[in-house]
Amino acid sequence: MGRTYKQLCLEERCEIARLSAGGSSIRQIAAALDRPPSTISRELNRNSGVQVGYKPSYAQQQMRARRWTGSRLEREPGLRRAVLERLGRGWSPEQVAGRLAREHGRxxxxxxxxxxxxxAQLTRTSDFSWRRYLPRGKSKRGRRGKRGGSPASFIEGRVSLDQRPIEVADRKTPGHWEADLMMFSKYGQQILAVHERTSRLLLGVPLASKLASGVAHHLVRLFEVLPQPIRRTVTFDNGTEFAAHLSLQSLLIKTFFCDPHAPWQKGGIENAIGRMRRFIPRNTDLEKLPTRRLRKSIAAYNNTPRKCLDFKTPTEVFAAQVLHFECESTSRLSPGRQCAGDDSGQGVRRVEPEGRLRGGPT
Structure with missing residues (x-):
């Protein structure tokens, strides 16, 4: 009679792993599975990892890898020629596969x-001309990494968020701000957005460029009209547009930066920009956006009740909790009024609660 042999299945490999981890001998495991001891011994020797030991999933992968006989394109020269010929025309693999399915009805x-x-050809032959068969011409799968490392390395005087005062985290102390750029589809269009962490008040200034010197200039103009107690710190991401942040030291404002690739650490301004997209979508052309509409959009945000503020508006909280500081600088900003960026690029002016610029066009 002929001798038959049945491959171990995943369930049996799971049982081998369990019994082996429990200290059972090879003969005990073989008896439990009704298998020859040599089968269990060979399984443990061939499919155990150096670092992970015997794992059922790893053993299953090893078994399949040994049984692999090459891809269909290696086994079938006719199919390989048909695929490469179409790839050579500039078709993508998806287009090639779809067209072949259409032509053959399956x-x-x-x-x-x-x-x-x-x-696989790139790896085995080190012939990088194979990548030209692909639409993007990439020699490796996945996203290409950015060269030059994080922009954080180009920011002079950068202080990590880890060193920011602990009081900033609970949002109970006014005067701590977050800043970012609200970007748009058209190149060269952006709004400098500044967000106060306690009141959630939002200020906005359209910018003609992302040059660090210009951004710093507008930040200074935004904050210089505020009394000192409510301009304590500002948190940025690592965009090089904030590289001139040291200019804020003239206002005694301390600046801090998120960790690289972690903009969520300034979640207030990220959330505010997301909410502003309801009024001003990304595909908006700022050159065609009326000044009054921009002002009303920022005013609408600042006059919308927020659950996190017990359904008060940022304007109300800013007036009641921030502008109550009695110091000399409050004479330039009366209680009951909010700040908004001067969309003409001339700095900051006082505005009524509805968002209308004092002294500006109506």
Whole structure:
């Protein structure tokens, strides 16, 4: 009679791992699975990882890898010629797979198999001309990393968020701000947005460019009209447009920066910009946006009740909790009024609660 052999299945491999971890011997495991001891011994020797030991999923992967006989494009020269000929025309793997399926009335090959075949050739032959068969011409899968490291390395005097005063985190102390740029689809259009953490008040100034010197100039103009107790710190991300942040030291404002690739650490301004997208979408052309509409959009945000403020508006909280500081500088900003960026780029003026500029066009 012929001798038959049945491969171990995943369930049996799970049982081997459990019994082996429990200290059972090879013969005990073999008896429990009704398998020859040599089968268990071979399984443990061949499919155990150096660092992870014997793991059922890893053992299953090892078994499949040994049984792999190459991709279809390696086994079928005719199919390989058909695929490469179409790739040579500039078709993407997905287009090639879809067209072949249409011509044959069934799926012939998946686009994933084509990608794997091309990248396998790059790895095995080190012939990087194979990447020209792909629409993007990439020699590796995934996103390409940015060169030069994080922009944080180009910011002089950068202080990490870890060193920011603990009192900033609970949002109970006024005078701590966050700043970012609200970007738009058209190149060169952006709004400098500044957000007060306690009241959630938002200020906005359209910018003609992202030059660090210009951004710093507008930040100084925004904050210089405020009394000293409510201009304590500002938190930025690591964009180089904030590289001239040291200019704020003239106003005794301390500046801090989020960790690289962690803009969520200044979540207040991120949330505010997201809310402003309801009024001013990303595809808005700022050159065609009326000045009055921009003012009304910022006023609408500042006069919308917020759950986090017990359904008060940022304007109300800013007036009641921030502008009550009695110091000499409050004479320039009366109680009951809010600040908004001068959309003409001339700095900051006083505005009525409805968002109308005092002394500006109506």
């Amino acid at each position: 799926r012939v090959i998946s686009y994933e198999s084509i990608y794997r075949f091309i990248y």
